[in-house]
Amino acid sequence: xxxxxxxxxxxxxxxxxxxxxxxxxxxxxxxxxxxxxxxxxxxxxxxxxxxxxxxxxxxxxxxxxxxxxxxxxxxxxxxxxxxxxxxxxxxxxxxxxxxxxxxxxxxxxxxxxxxxxxxxxxxxxxxxxxxxxxxxxxxxxxxxxxxxxxxxxxxxxxxxxxxxxxxxxxxxxxxxxxxxxxxxxxxxxxxxxxxxxxxxxxxxxxxxxxxxxxxxxxxxxxxxxxxxxxxxxxxxxxxxxxxxxxxxxxxxxxxxxxxxxxxxxxxxxxxxxxxxxxxxxxxxxxxxxxxxxxxxxxxxxxxxxxxxxxxxxxxxxxxxxxxxxxxxxxxxxxxxxxxxxxxxxxxxxxxxxxxxxxxxxxxxxxxxxxxxxxxxxxxxxxxxxxxxxxxxxx
Numbered sequence: 001x002x003x004x005x006x007x008x009x010x011x012x013x014x015x016x017x018x019x020x021x022x023x024x025x026x027x028x029x030x031x032x033x034x035x036x037x038x039x040x041x042x043x044x045x046x047x048x049x050x051x052x053x054x055x056x057x058x059x060x061x062x063x064x065x066x067x068x069x070x071x072x073x074x075x076x077x078x079x080x081x082x083x084x085x086x087x088x089x090x091x092x093x094x095x096x097x098x099x100x101x102x103x104x105x106x107x108x109x110x111x112x113x114x115x116x117x118x119x120x121x122x123x124x125x126x127x128x129x130x131x132x133x134x135x136x137x138x139x140x141x142x143x144x145x146x147x148x149x150x151x152x153x154x155x156x157x158x159x160x161x162x163x164x165x166x167x168x169x170x171x172x173x174x175x176x177x178x179x180x181x182x183x184x185x186x187x188x189x190x191x192x193x194x195x196x197x198x199x200x201x202x203x204x205x206x207x208x209x210x211x212x213x214x215x216x217x218x219x220x221x222x223x224x225x226x227x228x229x230x231x232x233x234x235x236x237x238x239x240x241x242x243x244x245x246x247x248x249x250x251x252x253x254x255x256x257x258x259x260x261x262x263x264x265x266x267x268x269x270x271x272x273x274x275x276x277x278x279x280x281x282x283x284x285x286x287x288x289x290x291x292x293x294x295x296x297x298x299x300x301x302x303x304x305x306x307x308x309x310x311x312x313x314x315x316x317x318x319x320x321x322x323x324x325x326x327x328x329x330x331x332x333x334x335x336x337x338x339x340x341x342x343x344x345x346x347x348x349x350x351x352x353x354x355x356x357x358x359x360x361x362x363x364x365x366x367x368x369x370x371x372x373x374x375x376x377x378x379x380x381x382x383x384x385x386x387x388x389x390x391x392x393x394x
Contacts, residue, residue, distance in 0.1 A: 002211045003093070005071050005309040007031030012070030012092075014084065016043025016052070018353040018363065019076035019285050019301075022293065024048040026301035032309070037066045044353045045076065057084050067091050072308050074262060076284055078104045095308035096262035100283040103258075107149045107192045110281060117257055119250060120277050122269075127191035130174040133167050136193045143196035146170055149189055158228070160196070197277060199269035203237045205247050206289035208263045208303040208313060209255040216303065216316040217251050218296060220244055220268070221288045222374070229361060232382065233288040234323045234374040235295065240274045247276050254281075263304040265289065287326070287363070294349050294368045295322035320370040323377035325385045327365040332358035337388035342367065348384045 005011075011027055013020040016038025024034040025048055036049040039056065046052030051069070055062035063084060067073065073094045075085075078101055085098045103110045114121050125136045130146065137144060142164075148157035159170040174191060202225065207217040222237035223230055239247075251266055265286030267279040289300040298306070298314025306313055331337045342348055352365035367384055371377035 002310050004311065005093075009033070009071040009309070010035055010050070010069060011305070011308070012037070012066060012073040012088075013045055013049070014057070014073060014075040014080050015077040016040065016045040017076055018044045018355075020045030021048050021353060022290070022299075022301045022351075023074070023076060023285070023304055026299060027305045030302070030305055030311075032305065035066060035070050037063065042354075042356075044355060047354045057081055060087070063087060074284075074304065074308050075101070078283055093308070096260050096264060096283050099258050100260055100264060100281070104281050104283050105150060107147055107280075108189055111192065111194075114278055114281075119254065120275065122197050122277055123195040125193045126189035127193050128189045130171040130191055133161075133171050133193070134164075137161060137164075137167065140193055140195050145194045145196055146174060147192050147194065148174070149192050156228075197269045197271060197279075199271055199277075201237075201239075201270050202267065202279070203239065203247070203270060204233075204265050204267050204286060204288045205251045206263065206265045206286050206292070206300050207251040207255060208300070208307050208316075209260045210307050210313050211261045211310050213256065214313050215252050215255060216313050217248055218289055218292050218300065218316050218318075220247050221291070223267075223288050227361070229328065229363075230287050230326055232323060232325050232378060233291060234321075234378050235291060235318065236321060236374055238374060239270060243270055243274050243276055250276070250278070262307050263289075263300050288324075290351070290366050291322045291324040291368050292316075293351070295319060295370055321372065321374040321377050322368060322370045323374060323381040324366050324368045325381045326363055327352075327367065327385070327388075328360070329358035329362040329364055330360050331385075331388055332364070333360065338390050339388070341387035341390050342384040344387070345369075345380065345384055347371065347380060 010033040013036045021044040027034050033050045035051040036045045037053045038046050041054050053066040073088045088094045103113050108126050111121050111124050143162050146159045202223045203220040205219045209215050220237040221233050221235040224232045263285045265282040269277045285300045292299040297317045347369050349368040367381050369377045369381040
């Protein structure tokens with residue numbers, strides 16, 4: 001009989017970012033308390049949580065104090081040392097658990113495991129030394145993409161190789177950007193070289209699996225990026241039917257293969273022949289799934305609460321086509337955005353994350369619009385974001 005953690009219990013979140021904040025808001029609606037372990041006071045999640053513990057994840061005493069007060073633990077970032085998950089698992093359930101997190105923290109390990117289980121990925125090679133790129137490029141061909149095997153996000157730690165003249169410069173930049181290999185990864189290469197994928201579009205499937213194997217999914221969700229950062233997401237993605245079916249089946253098979261309990265996301269490429277390739281896995285709710293808060297019966301965050309607590313999953317039915325646009329710190333560079341102009345359209349939903357420092361490229365919030373079609377929703381949400389810049393407030 002599966003364990004059920006009923007409303008009134010306390011849920012723990014590792015990480016203080018916006019994903020934890022939105023999880024906390026969903027948990028409160030279901031009657032749960034939430035404690036967060038964050039790296040700084042007044043974090044986005046800490047502002048919403050019932051208690052905020054502030055410490056580094058290497059502070060074993062503080063981690064133990066945090067764990068002593070919660071009934072189950074989840075995480076809102078993959079930058080969690082596996083040792084912390086193992087420490088927590090000795091006391092209480094941790095969802096999604098260690099295995100998917102461990103895979104997602106190292107691109108070579110992730111791609112290798114996916115390939116070994118028959119999931120579709122691009123061709124790739126391990127690179128021990130970026131100065132040895134030339135030999136690897138001869139095997140994979142050009143163009144190709146060099147990535148740090150661990151770390152890196154929003155395009156950081158990635159280099160596109162278009163010609164032989166790029167090799168020396170990219171090798172030098174890769175060495176300069178190298179981060180220490182995480183603890184527990186002996187004999188792991190520091191870089192991965194991937195074949196360039198001439199994709200037609202990028203899309204994602206956000207999915208949830210319960211402890212008894214029940215499954216629900218959102219999408220596919222079409223994603224457009226700007227400067228390697230997610231810019232706009234639209235659902236439905238309007239992919240070929242066979243591509244949609246393939247992606248949804250991959251999500252279900254992957255969830256069962258690793259016995260996931262919780263929410264995860266698969267980022268895909270759609271290639272010219274209608275086939276799909278897995279780009280990356282996120283062992284947590286995903287930026288592209290934020291539109292589920294307004295567009296679906298149960299959001300990805302409500303599903304995360306339900307899954308980790310052993311409750312029946314909610315409906316993932318979409319009420320209307322929707323689009324989401326990220327709000328980056330760039331919008332604040334000349335003063336406060338003109339919120340009234342964006343919200344003049346009553347269909348626009350504003351979600352801000354409570355971050356104090358609006359740095360360029362930093363995700364500060366998002367807008368969501370529901371409409372009669374995904375194309376109309378996309379047009380409306382971009383128009384609303386454009387109106388934020390019409391006037392400024394000091």
